[in-house]
Amino acid sequence: MKRLVTSRLLALCIVVIILFAAAGCGTILYPERAYEAHSDRIDAGVLVMDCAWLFVGIIPGAVALIVDFSNGSVYLPHYY
Numbered sequence: 001m002k003r004l005v006t007s008r009l010l011a012l013c014i015v016v017i018i019l020f021a022a023a024g025c026g027t028i029l030y031p032e033r034a035y036e037a038h039s040d041r042i043d044a045g046v047l048v049m050d051c052a053w054l055f056v057g058i059i060p061g062a063v064a065l066i067v068d069f070s071n072g073s074v075y076l077p078h079y080y
């Protein structure tokens with residue numbers, strides 16, 4: 001019985017981690033940057049937070065980087 005509870009808790013933790021990584025840190029922190037015109041400069045804070053997901057696992061880190069680069073929320077806006 002204890003093993004079943006432990007495995008369900010582990011599965012729940014994995015799902016939560018992947019969902020947060022799929023949303024991407026830059027997308028959560030700066031939703032106004034997503035899909036807007038951006039400069040060529042990358043926001044170092046967002047990049048570091050996305051790369052920190054690589055410590056949790058390769059897949060969550062890669063998903064966070066892909067999401068933030070694809071919607072442009074990792075880039076600084078023009079007014080910086």
